[in-house]
Structure formats: structure tokens, C-alpha cells
Amino acid sequence: MDGKDIEGRVDRMQAQIRNDFPILEQKINNNPLIYFDNGATTQMPNCVLECLNRHYMQDNANVHRGIHTLSERSTCAMEDARKTVADFIGCDDPMQIIFTRGATDSLNQVAFGYAAQYMQKGRKVIVTEFEHHSNFVPWQQAAKRTGAEFVVIPMREDGRLDIEALERELDESVVIVSVTAISNVTGTVLPVREIIQKAHQYNVPVCVDASQAIRHGQMNVRELDCDFLAFSGHKTMGPAGIGVLYGKKERLDVMEPLWYGGGMVDVVGNEDTSFTTIPYRLEAGTPNYPGAIGLGQALHYLQEIGTKEIAAWEKELTDTLEQRLSEQKYVHVLGGNVEKQSVISVVVDGIHPYDMASFLNKYGIAVRSGNHCAQPMLRRLGYDSVIRFSPAFYNTKEEIEVIGDRMEKIISFLKKW
Ligand SMILES: Cc1ncc(COP(=O)(O)O)c(C=O)c1O
CATH class of the missing domain: 3.90.1150.10 (Aspartate Aminotransferase, domain 1)
Known part of the structure; x- marks a missing residue:
């Protein structure tokens, strides 16, 4: 076109x-x-505002906990939204979609819940100079805590990512590469696909910060083959306070929760607790279900426009x-x-x-x-x-x-x- x-x-x-x-x-x-x-x-279209209004006026109740009609309606609407998100990013299994508070929350969860357990002296994490603080500071701080090396791939004089510098840094000691798809400062489109291919040659997982890119619909996790993908609802015509973390199943399965509480447990004993499966294991407490429902509606709207x-x-x-x-x-x-x-x-x-x-x-x-x-x-x-x-x-x-x-x-x- x-x-x-x-x-x-x-x-x-x-x-x-x-x-x-x-x-x-x-x-x-x-x-x-x-x-x-x-x-x-971004702003919210009428259909999202109406969806939120309708939800609060007709269906509002806590999710996953009740058998009464309103709770069932809320739960179904939230789980439908999970399916919509999965579909929007080309993910086959909605259970790989974690609802978070936003991209910042998603990225912190990957840094501290997933990557930190593999980070230690002699290992590295890689980000780029193009990152928003949300995809920079969590990695830097996790590296500081664990003794891992924090590597920042620079921008070249011509404004492009120094991909040769990335190639020089990549080896089996890298725990993860985390990179933005589009710079929120210059609008530069980063070669995410190429970065993922190069990292995967060393079995290094890649986390994509899709905050600025998601509404263009080209963040297809199946095609990209990224290991994690993070974005916020409020940059994609949805409400604020809701975000998404996608992960490959094998990565999410080993992720440690950062928060403990209701909804994420299996059996709670005095001595110890066993935990339920993803995505609920990583969604402790009452999730922002109205936000998730509004986000689902926003993604439908984007799909309708094309x-x-x-x-x-x-x-x-x-x-x-x-x-x-x-x-x-x-x-x-x-x-x-x-x-x-x-x-x-x-x-x-x-x-x-x-x-x-x-x-x-x-x-x-x-x-x-x-x-x-x-x-x-x-x-x-x-x-x-x-x-x-x-x-x-x-x-x-x-x-x-x-x-x-x-x-x-x-x-x-x-x-x-
Ligand atoms: C590229 C990028 N990453 C992450 C974020 C953080 O998003 P949030 O503040 O919604 O968590 C932003 C927000 O501006 C962003 O532009």
C-alpha cells in the first residue's frame, strides 16, 4: 500500500x-x-470509554474469585481481553499474556523475576543507548545487585544502532538482550528482527520494549521470535495503569514472582506455599481487570481500522x-x-x-x-x-x-x- x-x-x-x-x-x-x-x-476512542462505562455500570465485580453472575462476567471479559491481546501480537496461547501495570512493570518483572536469577559476575546483560529509562535502569540495577556486567550498545554517528558493537559483545555469557523497537526520543526504528536472530545464535533470549511500536500492529511475536515483549495500554488507545508482558512459555515458567498474595497461590501452609501456573502466578492480587477489558476493546478498535x-x-x-x-x-x-x-x-x-x-x-x-x-x-x-x-x-x-x-x-x- x-x-x-x-x-x-x-x-x-x-x-x-x-x-x-x-x-x-x-x-x-x-x-x-x-x-x-x-x-x-494516546487518547481513547468512544468505544473504549463506553466499554469502561458499561463495565462499571453493569458488570463490575472482582475477577476469578466469585461464582456470582457479575464476577463471572468480569472474569470472562478479562479473559477475552487476554485472548485479544494474544491475537493482536500473534501469540497462540493467551496463557502467555501477563497483565501488568504497564511497560515499566513488565520490564522490571523480566529483569528481576527472570534474568536476575542467571546474572552473576562473568555474565552480561545488554541494552542499547536508545532505551527509555524503563528499559535501562532495571537492567543496570539488576546488574549492580548481582555483579553482572551491564553493556550499553551505542548509537553510531549516523543515528543507527552500532550492530557491529552488539556482535562483538554477543556470546554465551550474555543473560539477555533487551531492546526497544522504536526510540521514544528520535523515532528511530531499531532492527529488532536482526538483533533477535543474532542473539539466538548464542541462545541468548531477547526482550523487546514495544511501547512505541505496538499500535502499528507489527510486533508479531511468532514472526519476531522474541522471548519477551512489553508494552503499556495507554500508548495504544487503551487506559492507563494496564500493561502487558508476553513471554515464551519456557521463560515464563521459570520466572519468579516479584509480588506474592492472593490469586497466585495453590496451597498455602504455615511453612511454605505452592504456586499456581502462569499467567496467574505472575498476577498477584486483584488485577486491573477494567484496564485489561478497556485494552482489549482498544486493540479491537485498532484491528477494525487496520x-x-x-x-x-x-x-x-x-x-x-x-x-x-x-x-x-x-x-x-x-x-x-x-x-x-x-x-x-x-x-x-x-x-x-x-x-x-x-x-x-x-x-x-x-x-x-x-x-x-x-x-x-x-x-x-x-x-x-x-x-x-x-x-x-x-x-x-x-x-x-x-x-x-x-x-x-x-x-x-x-x-x-
Ligand atoms: C519506549 C518506552 N518504553 C517504556 C516506557 C514506559 O512506559 P510506562 O510509563 O507506561 O510504563 C515508555 C513510556 O514513555 C516508552 O516510550
Whole structure:
């Protein structure tokens, strides 16, 4: 499907899509809201809001514990959502889907529940410089606790991952490689498939942080053959506070729970406790079942629109945005000439990102400034703060035009001072 096909289809769907997101139909500071902060959180369509409302109004009860009708309804809806998630990522067995609080929770569980038991002096864990703190700090801290070596594969000058450096580090002593699929700072698409193939040559498992990539529908765990995959609901048109951890069965089976409590046990004695099977063994306590149900609805919604269409349209928006911003005087797009998806970050000569984001907000444009929870990446880029624009499929090229115009105005105004 080329750009023109996509644009035609999306044009036809755009009006409907915009109607699906009531939050976008408002003015901020007397200007129509232009929401380009989807890298942080995406908005929820009506069907998800209605699903949550319906759940709380008609079906709400604790899951897995009751035999009464409401509890059964809640349980069925949550387990249906588990199936939907499995289907969305190409996993055959819904029991390999663990509901967590978010990507951060999922990644910490892999670091401390799975990998830490194999980490010790003489062994290594590998991440990249492209990581969000959530896929960096847990590994660094687990390595510190266990004496394992923490290896960070750098970004090359041209903005690509230094894959040769990864090859040099890979050997049987590596416990795990954990890598993001798309950088939340530069939008760089990482060669995840290649990384997995290379790591598997040494039987090294790979954990993929799919937070920025999941809504494009291309994180198929069967095709990727990744060992773990993590993402959050609130970056995929679902609610906040719910996340997913997928794992290969043999990996999940040996994972230690980080939390103990109700719902994950088999027999509890005074001396010891035996535990139930996955996924429940790794979901101690009352799970966020409304969040899971809302996430399931969000994934259905994405499937209805078509994830290929979403990916292609967001790519089109990303390229248009990159082009529009890079042609502006004083503006520098970060990350080099690499494939980018749904995230573009810039710096503007002489203007602090915080000021630029504040001025854009005056025009109703929501973007993010700061280090984007990726300090190692920002250090490599040579900045401590940048401005991030992150479009989603409900955004339009007209909005990009407005962003471009407003940026020009703000820059020319601030440059006078
Ligand atoms: C690439 C990436 N990984 C992990 C996370 C952490 O997600 P959460 O805060 O939902 O746990 C984010 C959030 O911005 C992200 O962009």
C-alpha cells in the first residue's frame, strides 16, 4: 500500500476517526487542540470509554474469585481481553499474556523475576543507548545487585544502532538482550528482527520494549521470535495503569514472582506455599481487570481500522512532519537520516525546549519537552532537553501545517528578543 492509497483511505476514514475521539474536539487557549503528545499517552476512542462505562455500570465485580453472575462476567471479559491481546501480537496461547501495570512493570518483572536469577559476575546483560529509562535502569540495577556486567550498545554517528558493537559483545555469557523497537526520543526504528536472530545464535533470549511500536500492529511475536515483549495500554488507545508482558512459555515458567498474595497461590501452609501456573502466578492480587477489558476493546478498535493502515498513515505523518520541521531555519531534527516512526524530536537554536513547548501550548499545540526519560540517549545526542512531536493516526497533515506555521511565528518572535 503506497502513501496515496493510504491517504485516500485515511481521508475517507479521517472524519469518522476524529469523531471517535471526543477529547480532540476542544479548544485550548482559544485554538483547536492539536494533540502531538502520543508518544507519552494516546487518547481513547468512544468505544473504549463506553466499554469502561458499561463495565462499571453493569458488570463490575472482582475477577476469578466469585461464582456470582457479575464476577463471572468480569472474569470472562478479562479473559477475552487476554485472548485479544494474544491475537493482536500473534501469540497462540493467551496463557502467555501477563497483565501488568504497564511497560515499566513488565520490564522490571523480566529483569528481576527472570534474568536476575542467571546474572552473576562473568555474565552480561545488554541494552542499547536508545532505551527509555524503563528499559535501562532495571537492567543496570539488576546488574549492580548481582555483579553482572551491564553493556550499553551505542548509537553510531549516523543515528543507527552500532550492530557491529552488539556482535562483538554477543556470546554465551550474555543473560539477555533487551531492546526497544522504536526510540521514544528520535523515532528511530531499531532492527529488532536482526538483533533477535543474532542473539539466538548464542541462545541468548531477547526482550523487546514495544511501547512505541505496538499500535502499528507489527510486533508479531511468532514472526519476531522474541522471548519477551512489553508494552503499556495507554500508548495504544487503551487506559492507563494496564500493561502487558508476553513471554515464551519456557521463560515464563521459570520466572519468579516479584509480588506474592492472593490469586497466585495453590496451597498455602504455615511453612511454605505452592504456586499456581502462569499467567496467574505472575498476577498477584486483584488485577486491573477494567484496564485489561478497556485494552482489549482498544486493540479491537485498532484491528477494525487496520494496523497496516495505521502504520502507513503514521509513517506518512512522521515523514511529512520531519520534512516540514527540517526546512525551518534554526530547527534541527534529531536522530540522523534513518527510518523513523511516529516520533520526531527537534532542537531550536537559542530557544529552550521548555519555552518552545509553552509557546506552542498557547496555540493549543500539545507537545513534550525535556529528556523524555532517556538521559543516556540525550547525552549521546548532546542535549539535556529536546522538543518531541509524536503524531498518531487521528492527526492530520493540516495539523502539521499549523504546527509548522506556529513554530515559524514563535521562532521569529523569540529571535527578535
Ligand atoms: C519506549 C518506552 N518504553 C517504556 C516506557 C514506559 O512506559 P510506562 O510509563 O507506561 O510504563 C515508555 C513510556 O514513555 C516508552 O516510550
